[in-house]
Amino acid sequence: MNSTSFGHTARTDSWWARPLLIFILLSSFIVYATWAAFQGEYYAVGPYLSPFYSPEIFGDSPHSWFGAKPSWWPMILPFSPALLILWAPGGMRFTCYYYRGAYYKSFWADPPACAVAEPRKTYRGENSFPLIMQNIHRYFMYLAVLFVIVLAFDAWKSMWFVDPVTGVEHFGIGVGSLVLTMNATLLGGYTFGCHSFRHLVGGIKDQLSKSPVQKKVYNCASCLNKDHMVWAWCSLLGVAFADIYVRLVSMGIWTDWRIF
Numbered sequence: 527m528n529s530t531s532f533g534h535t536a537r538t539d540s541w542w543a544r545p546l547l548i549f550i551l552l553s554s555f556i557v558y559a560t561w562a563a564f565q566g567e568y569y570a571v572g573p574y575l576s577p578f579y580s581p582e583i584f585g586d587s588p589h590s591w592f593g594a595k596p597s598w599w600p601m602i603l604p605f606s607p608a609l610l611i612l613w614a615p616g617g618m619r620f621t622c623y624y625y626r627g628a629y630y631k632s633f634w635a636d637p638p639a640c641a642v643a644e645p646r647k648t649y650r651g652e653n654s655f656p657l658i659m660q661n662i663h664r665y666f667m668y669l670a671v672l673f674v675i676v677l678a679f680d681a682w683k684s685m686w687f688v689d690p691v692t693g694v695e696h697f698g699i700g701v702g703s704l705v706l707t708m709n710a711t712l713l714g715g716y717t718f719g720c721h722s723f724r725h726l727v728g729g730i731k732d733q734l735s736k737s738p739v740q741k742k743v744y745n746c747a748s749c750l751n752k753d754h755m756v757w758a759w760c761s762l763l764g765v766a767f768a769d770i771y772v773r774l775v776s777m778g779i780w781t782d783w784r785i786f
Contacts, residue, residue: 532645533638541639549632551759552625555766559612562769566606569769571776573684574702576769577709581676582607611673615765618670621663623721624758664722671723674714681707687784699785702771709768712761719750719757 535541562569562578569576570587582589584596585607595605603609619625630636637644684703688695717723728734728744735741750757774780 535642545632548628563608568773568776574772576772577765578769579608583610614669617666621660667722670717674717677710681710700782702782705768705771709764712764716757716761719754
């Protein structure tokens with residue numbers, strides 16, 4: 527739209543409401559996730575491990591793969607297991623095709639909405655920094671698939687409790703088990719409905735009908751892709767709630783009710 531006035535439009539609806547809501551939600555998540563990542567505590571309790579800290583490569587909880595804080599960790603930096611891994615799922619979100627449209631409008635006003643004037647005269651596209659980094663989305667997607675597998679395993683482990691008297695591990699389901707299972711499911715729906723995953727499993731084929739198994743996987747990814755926006759937001763809220771739940775149970779503020 528040709529106009530020198532930012533926000534100029536002939537639209538009479540509340541076009542600003544959607545980008546404003548997205549700005550508030552994404553900003554709130556970024557602030558909370560950053561705060562939670564730097565805490566380095568209250569991220570595990572019993573069989574539960576916060577998804578912000580999984581996989582726990584180094585750390586103090588029983589879920590740690592390789593023990594406590596490594597000796598090579600810079601002394602000037604506060605140590606938190608989350609700082610070792612959050613860049614991967616964060617990169618998946620930041621470069622996601624859906625989120626691009628969401629934060630282009632909400633954060634960069636590029637444009638703020640359809641048929642609404644933006645605050646710049648030129649458009650450099652994704653050929654220069656920082657937008658050129660969007661082109662590495664497919665590589666973050668590969669990592670995200672691995673994270674979904676790890677989180678699914680965490681959900682399974684969350685169903686095994688140690689008897690405090692006998693020390694024997696037994697199967698059970700607590701509210702936290704359901705929360706972590708829900709989180710893994712939502713992240714799976716978001717990741718496996720990703721445009722890059724859909725292209726990986728079938729989009730590169732000229733005649734997909736000749737590969738029936740691959741066609742089935744492609745159709746499943748396409749089905750998830752139709753609601754990619756819904757999966758994106760539900761998984762974002764789900765992963766934040768999973769961390770909040772584990773954190774508050776670990777702090778003794780919430781009680782984890784055992785279903786059986």
